[in-house]
Amino acid sequence: MKYTLEAPFDEEKIKMLKAGDTVTINGTIYTARDAAHKKMISLINEGKPLPFDIKNQIIYYVGPCPARPGEVIGSAGPTTSSRMDAYAPKLIELGLKGMIGKGLRSKEVVDAMKKYNAVYFGAIGGAGALIARSIVAQEVIAFPELGTEAIRKLTVKDFPAVVIIDSNGDDLYHVGKDKYRNADRVNCTYV
Amino acid sequence: MRTVNINEIIEAVERLCQESNYNLNDDIKNGLKKGVQTEMSENGKEILEQIIENAEIARKERMAICQDTGMAVVFLEIGQDVHITGGSLTDAINEGVRRGYDKGYLRKSVVNDPVFERINTKDNTPAVIHYNIVDGDKIKITVAPKGFGSENMSGLKMLTPSEGIEGVKRFIIETVDKAGPNPCPPIIVGVGIGGTMEKAALLAKKALLRPIDERNSEPRIRELELELLESINRLGIGPAGLGGRVTALGVNVEVFPTHIAGLPVAVNISCHVTRHSEAVI
Numbered sequence: 001m002k003y004t005l006e007a008p009f010d011e012e013k014i015k016m017l018k019a020g021d022t023v024t025i026n027g028t029i030y031t032a033r034d035a036a037h038k039k040m041i042s043l044i045n046e047g048k049p050l051p052f053d054i055k056n057q058i059i060y061y062v063g064p065c066p067a068r069p070g071e072v073i074g075s076a077g078p079t080t081s082s083r084m085d086a087y088a089p090k091l092i093e094l095g096l097k098g099m100i101g102k103g104l105r106s107k108e109v110v111d112a113m114k115k116y117n118a119v120y121f122g123a124i125g126g127a128g129a130l131i132a133r134s135i136v137a138q139e140v141i142a143f144p145e146l147g148t149e150a151i152r153k154l155t156v157k158d159f160p161a162v163v164i165i166d167s168n169g170d171d172l173y174h175v176g177k178d179k180y181r182n183a184d185r186v187n188c189t190y191v
Numbered sequence: 192m193r194t195v196n197i198n199e200i201i202e203a204v205e206r207l208c209q210e211s212n213y214n215l216n217d218d219i220k221n222g223l224k225k226g227v228q229t230e231m232s233e234n235g236k237e238i239l240e241q242i243i244e245n246a247e248i249a250r251k252e253r254m255a256i257c258q259d260t261g262m263a264v265v266f267l268e269i270g271q272d273v274h275i276t277g278g279s280l281t282d283a284i285n286e287g288v289r290r291g292y293d294k295g296y297l298r299k300s301v302v303n304d305p306v307f308e309r310i311n312t313k314d315n316t317p318a319v320i321h322y323n324i325v326d327g328d329k330i331k332i333t334v335a336p337k338g339f340g341s342e343n344m345s346g347l348k349m350l351t352p353s354e355g356i357e358g359v360k361r362f363i364i365e366t367v368d369k370a371g372p373n374p375c376p377p378i379i380v381g382v383g384i385g386g387t388m389e390k391a392a393l394l395a396k397k398a399l400l401r402p403i404d405e406r407n408s409e410p411r412i413r414e415l416e417l418e419l420l421e422s423i424n425r426l427g428i429g430p431a432g433l434g435g436r437v438t439a440l441g442v443n444v445e446v447f448p449t450h451i452a453g454l455p456v457a458v459n460i461s462c463h464v465t466r467h468s469e470a471v472i
């Protein structure tokens with residue numbers, strides 16, 4: 001199925017999203033990657049508020065290139081999500097509803113997604129110049145000292161993504177790989 | 192003896208950092224186009240087309256193809272009849288990287304210390320530099336920015352000689368299989384076999400500099416490259432890891448003599464944005 005989604009999320013929408021659905025996202029999303037996640041978890045542990053209200057939000061795992069003069073942002077494709085696996089379950093528990101990245105997630109993340117009703121989207125890794133076209137505004141809202149790893153508020157229009165893992169825990173990476181892995185196994189003695 | 196001033200080197204490195212990050216090389220572009228024809232998955236075809244479109248946008252707008260503009264890996268082949276003047280060669284390379292990444296609106300992705308502070312150096316230095324002294328009076332500079340989505344999926348194993356060619360193949364294919372969608376497939380696989388531990392790793396990195404449509408001149412290695420490519424493309428990972436038959440665009444293998452007791456194998460995985468640009472001074 002194809003859906004157009006507004007971010008932040010309407011909680012009801014999450015249940016309808018299934019692994020393999022393609023979506024375009026409009027609205028406000030936040031960026032955070034390794035260093036920003038580490039800082040956010042420290043804030044939580046110290047009982048301090050996060051730089052933005054995480055309830056119903058989407059975090060995009062990205063560290064963009066600097067913008068040329070007159071441009072909104074530089075190249076801005078997804079980074080590998082698994083590095084955020086140590087931190088994501090806590091954020092999901094606090095109300096994070098969507099993550100955009102690329103690559104595999106841990107069982108702990110998927111369990112949290114099922115328990116608290118969240119979804120994991122994939123964007124095309126290495127297509128940062130193309131994806132940048134769907135980012136219409138950006139503002140650094142926290143940790144500017146981290147450079148590319150600062151938390152940014154992005155306004156997106158027709159941001160393209162695919163549902164990789166849905167709130168039931170179904171995973172497009174597994175389904176897709178199994179489908180084509182079985183298509184022809186001649187002389188394939190190593191897998 | 193021919194003299195080369197470091198300013199020439201700084202300028203070349205600055206330019207190569209930018210060109211390599213904006214322009215996808217033709218061999219990979221052709222590999223992607225071929226992939227659109229051979230991919231069985233409709234989703235996969237569409238992703239390959241978007242990857243090609245992305246490269247076109249990057250080239251036209253002088254924008255980084257991928258936001259991970261990498262750690263700058265620089266290979267130097269310095270002719271033994273060249274005398275470098277005007278300052279330190281290493282400083283010149285780093286200055287070129289600093290200028291290239293700053294003026295080119297490229298991301299700065301290097302941290303000062305790997306374990307403790309991890310503070311961004313804000314200018315993408317230091318570069319990883321490999322020096323090699325060769326015959327002649329020229330300097331060849333290759334800049335190969337390496338992204339870490341794929342670098343993190345690489346691996347090295349010290350096999351025993353009894354594991355032989357089957358062990359070599361198994362380790363390479365398992366490494367790719369485990370990496371799955373993480374290294375931004377379709378990937379390029381650089382393999383180094385032989386030497387010592389660090390020699391194998393360096394061979395694997397150098398293998399990524401060879402165009403993917405150029406096979407190793409040794410017939411048995413050429414066959415191995417073709418067989419590995421075929422096996423990898425049966426893994427089912429596909430473009431962006433969503434399932435498909437175009438998981439790798441190329442497998443390049445380099446070999447070197449080794450010790451009677453050893454069989455080192457290094458697998459350096461690289462994404463569809465495998466970058467390298469060269470200049471000869």
